[in-house]
Amino acid sequence: MKTKAAVLFEAHKPFEILELELDGPGPGEVLIKYVAAGLCHSDLHLLDGDLPPRFPIVGGHEGSGIIEEVGPGVTKVKPGDHVVCSFIPNCGTCRYCSTGRQNLCDMGATILEGCMPDGSFRRRDSKGTEFGAMCMLGTFAERATISQHSVVKIDDWLPLETAVLVGCGVPSGWGTSVYAGGVRAGDSVIIYGIGGLGINAVQGAVHAGAKYVLVVDPLEFKRNQALKFGATHAFADYESAQEKLTELTWGQGADQALILVGTVDEGVVQAATAAIGKGGTVVITGLADPEALTVHVSGTDLTLNQKTIKGTLFGSANPQYDIVRLLRLYDAGQLKLDELITSTYTLEQVNEGYQDLRDGKNMRGVIHL
Numbered sequence: 001m002k003t004k005a006a007v008l009f010e011a012h013k014p015f016e017i018l019e020l021e022l023d024g025p026g027p028g029e030v031l032i033k034y035v036a037a038g039l040c041h042s043d044l045h046l047l048d049g050d051l052p053p054r055f056p057i058v059g060g061h062e063g064s065g066i067i068e069e070v071g072p073g074v075t076k077v078k079p080g081d082h083v084v085c086s087f088i089p090n091c092g093t094c095r096y097c098s099t100g101r102q103n104l105c106d107m108g109a110t111i112l113e114g115c116m117p118d119g120s121f122r123r124r125d126s127k128g129t130e131f132g133a134m135c136m137l138g139t140f141a142e143r144a145t146i147s148q149h150s151v152v153k154i155d156d157w158l159p160l161e162t163a164v165l166v167g168c169g170v171p172s173g174w175g176t177s178v179y180a181g182g183v184r185a186g187d188s189v190i191i192y193g194i195g196g197l198g199i200n201a202v203q204g205a206v207h208a209g210a211k212y213v214l215v216v217d218p219l220e221f222k223r224n225q226a227l228k229f230g231a232t233h234a235f236a237d238y239e240s241a242q243e244k245l246t247e248l249t250w251g252q253g254a255d256q257a258l259i260l261v262g263t264v265d266e267g268v269v270q271a272a273t274a275a276i277g278k279g280g281t282v283v284i285t286g287l288a289d290p291e292a293l294t295v296h297v298s299g300t301d302l303t304l305n306q307k308t309i310k311g312t313l314f315g316s317a318n319p320q321y322d323i324v325r326l327l328r329l330y331d332a333g334q335l336k337l338d339e340l341i342t343s344t345y346t347l348e349q350v351n352e353g354y355q356d357l358r359d360g361k362n363m364r365g366v367i368h369l
Contacts, residue, residue: 175315253277
């Protein structure tokens with residue numbers, strides 16, 4: 001069959017809209033008709049060359065849609081099921097899945113290669129060139145053939161155009177606070193970067209009962225949004241935030257400093273480490289060039305004040321459980337999702353959507369397919 005898709009041939013070049021040949025589902029695979037795709041900053045890293053994938057590649061790793069066909073041996077879903085895609089596949093049986101760490105599933109090793117778990121590809125052009133798919137999904141397309149381990153069945157009365165957000169940004173941010181950061185009632189939290197992930201770290205910290213939630217972002221629009229989502233204080237720079245944090249906590253410092261900026265650098269890591277008090281935790285969720293050494297802090301400070309710096313993938317959440325859980329919180333009115341969507345786009349407007357993201361106009365943009 002044929003499908004229209006937005007593809008990248010190299011870094012620093014815009015997405016191109018092409019018609020590709022798509023194979024049907026083989027064993028353990030499903031054919032999905034995408035309904036919506038989220039514009040996440042991780043795909044911007046592909047454009048900027050910070051995360052070099054195997055080119056050419058179909059972009060997009062936040063997706064929701066309807067299962068149209070299943071291959072032999074598929075047991076998780078059936079045709080007609082509504083699903084949200086997990087950008088981290090989860091097999092359920094590897095060392096990490098079987099110990100409750102689905103976000104570290106061994107199947108995720110090839111997500112930047114864009115191939116299926118067996119190393120093969122399902123998309124090609126008329127010349128026979130094989131195209132990968134971002135995170136094995138390639139959600140910037142009308143249809144895709146993907147692993148059954150990359151989909152999570154959801155309640156079919158939920159709007160897929162909104163549910164798409166829990167494929168990456170919402171659990172990654174919410175889990176950064178609740179799971180990786182371990183925010184508890186009465187804690188003081190400082191969050192660096194209020195984009196599609198950072199705004200959900202605010203929601204997670206508020207949900208967990210934090211006393212103070214301070215946010216740092218240079219854009220006034222995003223600071224104002226954070227306050228609407230429950231942040232108690234908002235600042236444009238590290239220094240002002242640190243001054244207020246010291247005042248609020250009587251010099252004790254934050255319990256958690258959460259880094260969700262678009263591109264992590266040495267400065268934000270140092271600011272976060274200085275912001276936490278004794279026994280505090282810095283969590284790094286944002287990405288940067290894999291070869292960039294972005295963590296340079298005093299080891300003595302870590303030792304004498306028993307501080308922790310840790311990374312987290314997908315907010316340390318478990319896709320099969322937490323995607324459904326978060327959507328049911330949304331259904332119960334306890335999690336904001338509709339309010340996250342700033343703009344919607346067609347597939348042909350994907351480059352416009354990412355320019356809006358660069359320009360700070362979007363909290364989260366969504367492509368309707």
